[in-house]
Amino acid sequence: MSAYRIGRVLLVLVLALSGCAVRWETPRDPGPAPRGSGGDVATPALRDVERFWSAAYPGLSGGQPFAPVSGGYHPYTRRDLPPPCGDERPAYQPNAFYCPAGDFIAWDAETLVPQLEEGFGPLLVGVVMAHEYGHAVQSRLKLTEQPTVVLEQQADCFAGAWTADVLAGRSTAFTGVTPAQLDNTVAGLLLLRDEPGTSARNPQAHGNAFDRIRALQDGVEKGAGLCAGYRAGNVPVTEVPFSTAEEAATGGDLPYAEAIDALSRDAQAYWGRAYPRLTGQPWQPLRIEPFRAGSPPECPAPDASAGGSAFYCPGADFIAFDTARLAPALYGRIGDNAVGMLLGDLFARAAQARRGAGTQDRKGQLAVDCLAGSWTSDLLTREAGTGIRLSPGDLDEAVAALLAFGRAGEGSGTSAFDRIGAYRDGVLQGLDGCMG
Ligand SMILES: [Zn+2]
Known part of the structure; x- marks a missing residue:
């Protein structure tokens, strides 16, 4: 199971990067700030991701048709928990995840998704959902026997392939995406990176922002076929642990x-x-x-x-x-x-x-x-x-x-x-x- 987490350190980055807080020159027009829609962005995004995979999946599966997740979509809150995933008891986490045992996608509709939408715009929510759906696609294509960091970057790459489809104007959920909205989405990926100093071998590792953005852009520029070929030997991973205790203490x-x-x-x-x-x-x-x-x-x-x-x-x-x-x-x-x-x-x-x-x-x-x-x-x-x-x-x-x-x-x-x-x-x- 993979998860997005918002750590304390990362929240600082949200503050630093949202809106024009970092602008330190005479402000140019930053355009309208992204605002929460107050509605459910995740469900229409997931439906659109399914539309994308219905068309793209047969090209990767030797012609097999795409089967959407059988366990459904599950928004959850603190009081209304997600269904159990295999043997794991449901617990509230500010996450989004794909559960292979139940073949479902669940997300925190109370904190995580509203924060992502408010801070970075609805397309970031779409990218997060497309990433989780990417794990469902990995299960279907039997690609899951790989190191976590490769699987996570592959899911980011799949999300990029969907993003390219959105940019090409085929999406039913997102239309007229501007370069500024794309930049906001990339800024949001910085929030969702691993903390600096994480080893790429860490079983929880998703990748640093540099690698995750590369994976997303691979998908945008080269499509889902390239993503499906991601293996430990051909994905450049720049994430490294701190080399000394002093470096860890100063953050380098x-x-x-x-x-x-x-x-x-x-x-x-x-x-x-x-x-x-x-x-x-x-x-x-x-x-x-x-x-x-x-x-x-x-x-x-x-x-x-x-x-x-x-x-x-x-x-x-x-x-x-x-x-x-x-x-x-x-x-x-x-x-x-x-x-x-x-x-x-x-x-x-x-x-x-x-x-x-x-x-x-x-x-x-x-x-x-x-x-x-x-x-x-x-x-x-x-x-x-x-x-x-x-x-x-x-x-x-x-x-x-x-x-x-x-x-x-x-x-x-x-x-x-x-x-x-x-x-x-x-x-x-x-x-x-x-x-x-
Ligand atoms: Zn993941």
């Missing part, structure tokens, strides 16, 4: 000033190695100008990364960021590698501009994000003792940062959904993945 976060200093020096050194590979030219050290609120250094045409609070100045070739605003907005709310993501983006922006490539349009923005990911790849793959290294949770912090400053509606026409995908290409494939 460096103090703010130290983080800025260490990340800046590391990015400079990385581009000293990477830029010649990219262009055949040497890298000239990049000037960094931290400033205090409201007094940025003069730049005639800044190339904004996070509003005007952090930018690359192409005319004078330097990067600048508002150090007083970064601390609470990114470091305090998300973690040290949220600052790393922003610095990585600024350095990548400089590299892209210096080689004469665009940074402002969609293609340019995605190239910048891929190049930022190539630095993360270097951090992840280097030998121990050769500079700073990423700790558990850091990849999720990068994703959270992209969701904080890279949402749909920016000038470049990209969404956080697209930008996370481009960033991940750089992380998983390194610089080569950005040179195509």
Whole structure:
């Protein structure tokens, strides 16, 4: 049985990521905030998931028709518990789950589903239901003899395949989904991730947000057939446990000033190695100008990364960021590698501009994000003792940062959904993945 849980730590993330709480630049129009419908979103979503599988399942089962869950749908509350699942006595949990013994899907209609809908919009409820239904599909396709983390990512991938169907306009439950709603849904997946430091071998492991979003996007982009082929040997799992007790105690976060200093020096050194590979030219050290609120250094045409609070100045070739605003907005709310993501983006922006490539349009923005990911790849793959290294949770912090400053509606026409995908290409494939 698999379950979604809201932990104490994760609730902090909800607060950090819902609505425009993380916006730390002069607010752009955030669009209407998602609101609870007050009605049941889960049941129509499940019916729509069944519609999807009726069409898609025969392609995976050698032509066998799809059989919907025989045990039905079971919304439950504290006072009205779900039916027993096998030998397990019913108990209230703020979860959604598929019960293989009873072939039914149940969800907490009192807390979990209303919170997800209120905080992130109804499509996240649909994705959660499609994930649970994915476990029912695994039972039917006899795919369940795999490590939990693979099964969970496969269920996320199946949910992505359904999401693609929604985006293609075939859904009866969700219509006219916007890039901003998709970004909200991805922000919700951050809430449902494992706590940093969870081992991928943990029997409860669902995956960190970085891996779960990859699985969802695999399903969106490549369809259910790819998901059905997920096995332990072909799914990249980046979730790792903390390596020392000290790392576990600090959550792997460096103090703010130290983080800025260490990340800046590391990015400079990385581009000293990477830029010649990219262009055949040497890298000239990049000037960094931290400033205090409201007094940025003069730049005639800044190339904004996070509003005007952090930018690359192409005319004078330097990067600048508002150090007083970064601390609470990114470091305090998300973690040290949220600052790393922003610095990585600024350095990548400089590299892209210096080689004469665009940074402002969609293609340019995605190239910048891929190049930022190539630095993360270097951090992840280097030998121990050769500079700073990423700790558990850091990849999720990068994703959270992209969701904080890279949402749909920016000038470049990209969404956080697209930008996370481009960033991940750089992380998983390194610089080569950005040179195509
Ligand atoms: Zn699951």
